[in-house]
Amino acid sequence: MVSYPDDNSSSSRSLSSRPARSSSIASSSRTSMSTVRRHHRHARSHAGGGGGGSSHLQNEFPLFFQTGDVEIVLASGKREQKYVLHRLYLSQASGFFEAGMSEEWSRSGLSGQQDASSNASTGSRRSNDGKRWRYELDWGKGAEDIPMLVQKPASDSIFGGNTPKPPPLRPKPPAASNGFFRSMANMTAINLPAQTADEPADETFKTYDNLFRIFYNYPPIMDSVNIANAYIECKTLLQLADMYDAIDIVGPRIDHHLLRFQGRLWKQIAKYPPSYLKLGYLARSKVIFQESLIHVVGQWPAGTGQLRGHVPQSVIDLIEDKVDELEETKSRVESKLWRLTLTTSRGERVTPHNSWLDWQMMSLWRQWFAENTTQNATPTSILKAPGPPPPLNTGRVFRKIGSAGSSYLGHDDVKKFLKISSELYSRDNVRRGERRLEELKNLARDAVKLLMRSYLELDLREGGLPYLLCTRMEERDWQLVFGDD
Numbered sequence: 001m002v003s004y005p006d007d008n009s010s011s012s013r014s015l016s017s018r019p020a021r022s023s024s025i026a027s028s029s030r031t032s033m034s035t036v037r038r039h040h041r042h043a044r045s046h047a048g049g050g051g052g053g054s055s056h057l058q059n060e061f062p063l064f065f066q067t068g069d070v071e072i073v074l075a076s077g078k079r080e081q082k083y084v085l086h087r088l089y090l091s092q093a094s095g096f097f098e099a100g101m102s103e104e105w106s107r108s109g110l111s112g113q114q115d116a117s118s119n120a121s122t123g124s125r126r127s128n129d130g131k132r133w134r135y136e137l138d139w140g141k142g143a144e145d146i147p148m149l150v151q152k153p154a155s156d157s158i159f160g161g162n163t164p165k166p167p168p169l170r171p172k173p174p175a176a177s178n179g180f181f182r183s184m185a186n187m188t189a190i191n192l193p194a195q196t197a198d199e200p201a202d203e204t205f206k207t208y209d210n211l212f213r214i215f216y217n218y219p220p221i222m223d224s225v226n227i228a229n230a231y232i233e234c235k236t237l238l239q240l241a242d243m244y245d246a247i248d249i250v251g252p253r254i255d256h257h258l259l260r261f262q263g264r265l266w267k268q269i270a271k272y273p274p275s276y277l278k279l280g281y282l283a284r285s286k287v288i289f290q291e292s293l294i295h296v297v298g299q300w301p302a303g304t305g306q307l308r309g310h311v312p313q314s315v316i317d318l319i320e321d322k323v324d325e326l327e328e329t330k331s332r333v334e335s336k337l338w339r340l341t342l343t344t345s346r347g348e349r350v351t352p353h354n355s356w357l358d359w360q361m362m363s364l365w366r367q368w369f370a371e372n373t374t375q376n377a378t379p380t381s382i383l384k385a386p387g388p389p390p391p392l393n394t395g396r397v398f399r400k401i402g403s404a405g406s407s408y409l410g411h412d413d414v415k416k417f418l419k420i421s422s423e424l425y426s427r428d429n430v431r432r433g434e435r436r437l438e439e440l441k442n443l444a445r446d447a448v449k450l451l452m453r454s455y456l457e458l459d460l461r462e463g464g465l466p467y468l469l470c471t472r473m474e475e476r477d478w479q480l481v482f483g484d485d
Helices: 023-043 087-093 095-100 103-110 116-121 180-186 202-215 227-243 247-259 263-271 273-283 286-299 313-338 356-373 394-403 411-419 427-447 475-482
Strands: 070-076 079-085 133-138 148-152
Touching: 070 202, 079 087, 079 202, 087 095, 087 202, 202 227, 202 247, 227 247, 227 263, 227 273, 247 273, 247 286, 263 273, 263 286, 273 286, 286 313, 313 356, 313 394, 313 427, 313 475, 356 394, 356 411, 356 427, 394 427, 411 427
Parallel strands: 070 133
Antiparallel strands: 070 079, 133 148
16 A cells, blocks of 8 residues: 555645636736736845835835735734735736735725625726735634635835725635636645644745745745655645635746656655645646656556545546556457467467477466466466465566566476476477577567556666556646646
8 A cells, every 4th residue: 555645634624715716817917927027127136035124115025115005914923924015916826816906896895785796887997006905814713724814904004104995804705717726626725834822833924925926926935955845845835826826826836846856756756646646736737747647547546545535526537547548458468468379380370289398388478477467366376386376466567578588487487387297398398498488478578568668757777666657648638637728
């Protein structure tokens, strides 16, 4: 049984109340944000995080006192981390902020039960120009509550005192769309540390800081040495981005950070394929997703418990389709192997009547193949004493067949087999039997070539894997899982 780093079922709470965003924002955000960033590039700073630089003259990340219009405060005990950012950046990167600072939501909050659509029909559209917003991190009342940014009245002091105050509302998410991250509700859970009076949730602060850094096109600050730590950081950041409907912006950054580990990443994926499949799906990383999928399909159903109920049904359907395709390919290959035969010098198929020794070699090969590919094979090997059959491992069996040579049924096996019949055992017959068996092995090697393909990035020279690695994602598969990009 394979173990996985995120097998903790208690951390698999569903995010059924995540904010949503319109599908048009996802397609236009990158272009719009790049335009805005060009205007602010001169003011950039690579300093992230809390309240450094409190001067009212500061106008760089994370405190744009001169041009910012959104104050965000993260507080825990005596610690406070503050950001003064821009509505435009936040709303283009996050559906949560887009909804919470929209004209429609502002009108709805100011007029109580007033219907926003009737205002729109009479041309009563109000501009957000000059407005200011404030968000504070609400830790919730219990350990099960997910920390969430809540909209509060804007602070006069931070913006100069002449700022209209929006209502102290906690934005409610609009109706969910059919976008990629809608299906993640049953997959992700925010594993931000529980808040206590004596122990500030440093990881929570760090994750929010990375989220805002990415919104402003800065690289997130994550472990670049220890891949196990990097996985946890990336997973937590992705889950936070999913909650704030910012996967389109955060996903590529996560993909870039993890791919920098190269060989260490491929080894880690081989150890924990279901975990990285979920992460690759959430980040929309085709490389990580395919690498993980190959392992998952090869070991299926070993990863069922880690994936069912934690990924969308479309991913489960894809896995099962790939498992079925692999089994069909194996069946076709096995059928070819069972039909393999040697021929005599006259081109006739070998039978007990025209070449008894050659037919015995064919029988030896088929007996070996049956015992290694049949789950309930009778444990009566003709080469050894009766005993329980070894665990079925067709990946290793087909790989032995694919390598041919002395990897299986070598010189000693031929000798033992021929000694069963004393009239057959001789030095010449052993040599002839080995030659004929080698011919049969070469035929078998050609028959299994299709199964010997590996689409992994992992370098297999350091050691083979016990399952088949020939699963491959096609274009139609990407469309099924990720939709049309």
